[in-house]
Amino acid sequence: MFQNIFSEHLSGxxxxxxDYVGKRIELLKLELVERLSKCTSSIIVKLGLMYFLLLFLMFLSLAGGFYIGELLHSNALGFLIIAGFYLLLxxxxxxFRSYLVERPVIRSFIKLFFESDKNE
Incomplete structure (x- = not known):
């Protein structure tokens, strides 16, 4: 009798x-999907912004090249100065790639992937 009760209790x-392990796995899947979705949408938005900023910069460079060319009476020299400026940049x-690119990217990924852990 004792063994039967113990067996039923152990089975329960x-x-x-x-059930707990299954629900925990489902929760981890949902958290992974949420974080990947945030990461993907963040990348898409940043790529879109970069695209429009690149177009802005291109037209600004053209205007600057023509303006400097008018001042120096040589469009080629104006565009050469703009190209030199971009080479310097x-x-x-x-x-300074470590300070300007690598560290901010690492920080943004850490913030993105571990931000929800702070709220819990």
Missing amino acids: IRKELE AFLLYI
Whole structure:
């Protein structure tokens, strides 16, 4: 009789444990989907902003090249000066890439993936 009650009790505990593990797995899946969705939407928005900023910068560069070209009476020289400016920016970005790119990207991913952990 004691063994029968113990067996039933153990069976109940096993069933509850299986239910708990199954629900925990489902919760982890939902959290993963939420975080990946946030990450994907964040990337899409940032790519869209970068696209429009790139177009703005392109037209601003064209206007600057023509303006400097008028001042110097040589469009080629105006565009050469604009190109030199971008070369200098690229060089500075390469030198300071750790501070300007790598660290902010790492911080944003940490914030994105671990932000909900702070709320819990």
